[in-house]
Amino acid sequence: MTSTVPTPHGLPLDRDASPFDPPSAITRLREGRPVSPMLFPDGHEGWLVTGYDAVRQAMADARFSSRQDIGILHLPYETPGMPAMTEPSPQVPGVFINMDPPDHTRLRRTLTGAFTVKRMRQLERHITEIAERQLEHLANLTPPVDLVREFALPVPSLVICEMLGVPYAHRENFQVNSAKILVKDISLEDKMAAYNELTGYLAELVTGKRAAPADDLLSDLARNDDLSVEELVGMAFVLLLAGHETTANMLALGTFALLEHPDLAAELRADPDLLPGAVEEFLRHLAVVDFLYRYATEDIELGGETIPEGSTVVLALLAANRDPRRFDDPDALDPHRNARGHMSFGHGIHQCLGQQLARIEMRAGFGGLLRRFPTLRLAVPAAEVRLRTDMNIYGVHELPVTWTDTAP
Ligand code: HEM
Secondary structure (H helix, E strand, C coil): CCCCCCCCCCCCCCHHHHCCCCCCHHHHHHHCCCCEEEECCCCEEEEECCCCHHHHHHHHHCCCEECCCCCCCCCCCCCCCCCCCCCCCCCCCCCHHHCCCCCHHHHHHHHHHHCCCCHHHHHHHHHHHHHHHHHHHHHHCCCCHHHHHHCCHHHHHHHHHHCCCCCCHHHHHHHHHHHHHCCCCCCCHHHHHHCCCCCCCCCHHHHHHHHHCCHHHHHHHHCCCCHHHHHHHHHHHHHHHHHHHHHHHHHHHHHHHHHHHHHHHHHHCCCCCHHHHHHHHHHHHHHCCCCEEEECCEEEEEEEEEEEECCCCEEEEEHHHHHCCCCCCCCCCCCCCCCCCCCCCHHHHHHCCCHHHHHHHHHHHHHHHHCCCCCCCCCCCCHHEEEECCCCCCCCCCCEEEECCCCC
16 A cells, blocks of 8 residues: 555654544544554664554454563563564563463463453442542542542552452552553663562562462462462563553543543533443543554555564554544544444453453542542643653553542
């Protein structure tokens, strides 16, 4: 396919349209060349996929490998000092999000029982209680406060800690090191140091659980002799990181969006039955995991282009969710639409394992905030809210909020 759309140099990240919309360079690319070559900062050529159909097709195609170095740890060609990839990287034990079958299948299977819809329904009341306790904590503070620190980060952290059996008192280690791991522009050395500190902690934890299992998910895994300690550590790392950073950013960015759309906030306050649809629409509209990375294991035809074997392929989930060929009036934030089919939890064999958990947390979080804080508003001008364009999971660094009244 020929095109006049310029090849992007580096991944366009600047949220120039609004904090909630894809960079305009990405939108233009989707309209002009939805499967496009791109140049990474080190000059290496890769591909950027922005159209809904092509993104979905790529995620369903096992020839696009997930073995992208240690993907969540350092994405290719963005971290200074990162060597160019010439083949799928060796799999890190237990880090199944960056594995292909059959290893991915074997490890994911050990977890599916803990994340079924039924199991999540059983946990729903308890998760709501955790959110309510955190709302009570928030209500007792004197505003203005940072909603990220006091609510959006604690709720999913408390939930995943309890599920896994990680003491919440140790959150400093995993919250600080996870954040460092997700920064795009720090040296490989600093990232490795953060990774080693976090996995060192988890190694001690799972060794303890293997010796004396308790009633939690990591203990259940530790009872399984087919899993090595290294695998337990890798799995715990993925679950802990994926379990708190993603939902925390959805809660914070979603609240920011609500405060910028007061009519929507009023509508949801008046009719809480709209909440499940609104949560799905927030997921579609905001997609905090805005990019996923894959590696082409052979020449692959996609959207009329040939992606050569060995290419790094970036899948733009947010751009796909805003594709007008898939969703009518895609940039409108509309809780009445059917947002299902969005790409925010991925698609195919790696589709998010924690998606039901995340939905429950978001319903409890947004619903509780709307109910208890009828006068919630930003404490700074919207333009001053610091956006996480420097992180591999998007959102806001802080969300300063204030209020005058709380409700029971
Ligand atoms: C995978 C998004 C919450 C655990 C994924 C993927 C996405 C995603 C896009 C696919 C990655 C890929 O294909 O490479 C999100 C979002 C969340 C969220 C937007 C919140 C709103 C959670 C929670 C957990 C979790 C609460 C709890 C443990 C996982 C795991 C995987 C995964 C374990 C890897 C699955 C696999 O490789 O088979 N998530 N996630 N996620 N997510 Fe989530």
